[in-house]
Amino acid sequence: MTAQVRHLAAVPVDQAAQGGWDIPVPVGSTSAAPPPFPLDVLPGWARDMVDAVATFTQTDPSMGAGVLLSTLSTVGARRLVVEGKPGWREPINTYVATVAAPGERKTPVHGAITRPLFQAQRQMADAIAPLVEQEAARRDIAQRVAEQARATAAKAEGDRRDAAVAEALAAVMAAEEIAVPTKPRLIIDDHTPEALVSRMAENGGRIAVISDEGGIFDTLAGRYSGNVNLDPYLKGYSGGHLSSDRQTRAGETIEDPALTVGVMTQPSALRKFGSNPELFGRGLPARFWFIMPRSLAGYRDQDSPPVPVEVEARYESTVRTLATTLADWDGPRVLTLTEEASRVRAAAAATIEEQLRPGGALSDMREWANKLFGAMLRLAGLLHLAHHPTDAWNRQISDQTMSQAAQVTGWLISHYQAAVALVHGDPAGETAHEVLAVLVAKQMTTFTRRELHRRVQRKLPRGEQVLAVLATLAQHGWVRTTAGGDYELHPAASTYINGTPNGR
Structure with missing residues (x-):
């Protein structure tokens, strides 16, 4: 397993040398849009649904795959744990945040993949x-x-x-002594930390925050109070003892709570969340898997086929059955690894450990990467449940499933790198990169400032903004002025832009 660190597309030397041009310096984020989810790790009932939803909504399959992981976590949390080796057991609940700009069709993807969870919740309540x-x-x-x-x-x-x-x-x-049972709930949406603990207590120590909006990030940023209680989110991930002080009855202690978070949010919310020093210091962002799907805007088929009825029916039936079956369990079942799977896990873990060394591919993200050992086991448990939805608890995790978990772990690394680049990226550089993409798309090899301003007026309404971007592009070697005062575009610009995903 590699860290999948992207190297920017190199500018050909001979092309850069044409007309006396120097080799330019990249602008904007230095990380590529990460690769799509490897759908071949999923069984047919799940793979077909994620693929069909991606086709219908014209979105990156990574978007639906992220929601699928949250869905599997919702049904399996506190019902299954994975034993990596004697003395180490890992729960399979996950924190997943899918990040995409407005208009990227997050809601229809989220609705299609999570629908059977709401169906199961209604079925159990009825x-x-x-x-x-x-x-x-x-x-x-x-x-x-x-x-x-x-x-x-x-x-x-x-x-x-x-x-x-x-x-x-x-x-x-x-x-x-007459206890009125509460209607079972798998999911809550908007909530305070106190309400979250109460819902977990009412539902046997587990609950899922499932939403196509990023309201949880507002909550964690202190929407309800200036000093938000992070314990439900910190302990809900790793387990332990979580106290609940209620107004309606005596305080309760939840043993080994299992919280699932599966939300969709916008880049601005991720920047706010990821750069919050208090949240970072408490280790909350390190618990999240950030999914950064590629944008297909501008290349979408507006007449894409709907999800086949049989694919949707098979998927929804499988998830509903899983949810209602596991809901009746009192305690968790332990999933163990075969000897071959244990060897695969150990080899993948050794690779991660080596990459954590100073100068290694993961050394700059140790807070998050240190949790990859557990993340890989959680993925193995989720994939094992997906491959064996009727009897996963009676089987050991195979070496094939463990290899698939290691593969998805590499996929998570690349997405986390993209998230970090978004949080800490230079806004001026990002704007310059977008303008450079416009110049390439419109084949503006020679242009005036006014001609460029007409092309980007909505994004850069003021003339001084255009001048600032042109200065940035000139400093990086992508444009230069001519003797007549016009601008020229570097001949390698199209190679640089077209060699990057998302038009980057």
Whole structure:
């Protein structure tokens, strides 16, 4: 497994030397749009759905694959754990944030992949509804009896007082013993940290924050309070003891909580989240898998075929069955590795460890990369569940599945690198790169400032903004002025731009 670090497309020397041009310096982000998700690691029922949704919505398959990982995490969290080796067990819940600009069709992708989770949630709620109504009625009657007994005891005198008090106490205790079950929930959307803990406590220690918006990042940035409680997100990932102080009943402690986060957000929210020093210092961004799908805008087929009915039906049935089956379990089942899978895991882990050394491919992102050992096991558990949706808990994880998990881990690395480049990138350089792409697309090999301004007026409405971008491009060697005061474009610009994904 390699870190998949991208090297910018080199500018051919002979092309750069034409007309006395020097070799230019890249502008904007130095990381490429990462590769699409390797769909061949998925079984047919999942692969066909992700592929069909990507085709219909004309989006990068990575977008749907990220949502699929969150979906599998939702059904398997706190139900399955992976034993990497004796003494080390890893839960399979995940934190996934898919990052794409407005208009990139995040909502239809998210809706198609997560729909069976909501179906399963409604199915489970409908199944328990009669029992909820029955027990609620029993408790209401018992509470009324208790109130009457308390009133009688309060009025009793003499020899009857002790007996009446005993009857009242018994009636109160009988009412308290009637527990009205809560309707099971797999998913919540907008929430405070306190509400999140309450929902987890009500649902056996697990819940999923599933949303096609990035509201969780606003919450973590302190939308509800200036000092946000991060414990539910920190402990919800790794387990431990999580206390819940409720207004309606005594505080509870959740043993080994399992939180799943599967959200979609915009680049601006990622920049805000990733550059927050408090969140970074507490290690929260290091728990996320950031998915950076490529934009296909400008190249989309507006008459793409819909998701085949049989593909959708098979996918939704599989996820619903998984969700309802595992929901009935009380405790987690332990997934172990075959001997061959253990060797694959050890070899991949050794590669990661080597890349963490000073100067290694992962040394600059140690906070996040140190969690790759566990991430690889979580991926193995999710892929194992996908490949064996009817009996994964009765099988060991194979070497093939472990190899697939290592492959996806490499994919995650490339996406994290793109996320880091977005968070810490130079906005001026990004703008210059976009303008350079316009020059190439419009074949403006020679142009005036005013001609360029007409092309980019919406993005750069003021003339001084255009001059600033031209100065940046000139400093990097991509444009130069002519004797007549016009501008010339570097002859290698088209090679540089067209050799980068997303028109980059």
